[in-house]
Amino acid sequence: MHVNVNGNPFYFFKHRMPFEDVTAIKFVGDVAIEAINIAESIPYVKRIYGGLKVGMHLYFRGVVHRKINRFHINLQYGQQRGLKALHFNPRFRPSQVVVLNSFRNGRWDLEERVHEMPFCKGESFEILFIVTAKGYQVNVNGRPFYTFKHRMPVKTVNAIKIAGDVSIETINITGKIPHVGLIYGGLRTGTYMYFRGTIPHKIARFHINLNLGELKGCDKALHFNPRFKPSEVVVFNSFRNGRWDREERVNKMPFRRGEDFELLFIVTAHGFQYVHCTCV
Structure with missing residues (x-):
């Protein structure tokens, strides 16, 4: 190496x-470690060792495909299908919308929708999830985008999954x-x-x-x-x-x-x- x-x-x-x-x-x-980046392919699944904690930051940098349909980032319980505390899902078709939701008890909860699309086809992006006591603060390209209030305990979130029409260059999980x-x-x-x-x-x-x-x-x-x-x-x-x-x-x-x-x-x-x- x-x-x-x-x-x-x-x-x-x-x-x-x-x-x-x-x-x-x-x-x-x-x-003191501020950033850990490992180049990864999509779909991407990674365990969060020790689970999430209030105060942690999750940073993603990548590129949106020119022929994009949608992509999603899940903060979930386990690396396979199961409970999802946050489902962050930008969609370009049939219309542009960003959907945030959670999945538990075998079904999706109530969607929260943002009709402002912060991503552009063929362009790079930065996403930052900040874990607060009240919810997940989502920033896109350096600007506050949305706060998704907690529906499930943060400490039980122990995996990230990314899938869809994006390329990921950087993933940082800042911790201790x-x-x-x-x-x-x-x-x-x-x-x-x-x-x-x-x-x-x-x-x-x-x-x-x-x-x-x-x-x-x-x-x-x-x-x-x-x-x-x-x-x-x-x-x-x-x-x-x-x-x-x-x-x-x-x-x-x-x-x-x-x-x-x-x-x-x-x-x-x-x-x-x-x-x-x-x-x-």
């Missing part, structure tokens, strides 16, 4: 186990550290993983693991571990069969205390390219 930090190539970590089996990302340590997110369907060659965050002034270390599973002690295809104490070093490793493999160390520290950073992992056929995205 190629690893870039702040726009610059930093390190190449060769595969030690099948990257297709990587199903989760885990963040731990002294770092430690953070565990699932990679639905595993990694693929060409997949990139983008992270943006802040290094605190009083940092000891943090790590990002690409795991083969969610449980403690599971195999780790990549353990990316910048350490500031007792000396500055970035450690790369993998963990399998209950033990750590041989460490690979880089004595050049690309992160700086108190500064923002961007980090990009690119999956290649031969390894993980860690792209050195400098502090921003």
Whole structure:
């Protein structure tokens, strides 16, 4: 995998186990994460590890197809068909309308409709869901669009599903550290993983693991571990069969205390390219 930090190539970590089996990302340590982006295909289904909480933000960036009929984003209970706390559904045919609804007890609830269409055929968009105590605040392209009041408990929402005539470039779920997110369907060659965050002034270390599973002690295809104490070093490793493999160390520290950073992992056929995205 190629690893870039702040726009610059930093390190190449060769595969030690099948990257297709990587199903989760885990963040731990002294770092604040603002954005996690993984390029995904449609239809897209992703588990929200630990469920939604008031104060969380869900950000989506993509492109509306020129020959669009409709698309939808569901905040739901489970990754299969079932309860949907929010069904956000822009429709272009037979007329342009945005439908918001929920689904429970085997049937749809009362629709809420907005006849202002904030999306344009063939153009890019940004959607932000803000989870508040009263409902889901939906912003489109940086402007408030609609507030959908809660009909079901927020904490039981544990999955996102996106389907329809759109392409998705970015999905961010901002939460707290430690953070565990699932990679639905595993990694693929060409997949990139983008992270943006802040290094605190009083940092000891943090790590990002690409795991083969969610449980403690599971195999780790990549353990990316910048350490500031007792000396500055970035450690790369993998963990399998209950033990750590041989460490690979880089004595050049690309992160700086108190500064923002961007980090990009690119999956290649031969390894993980860690792209050195400098502090921003």
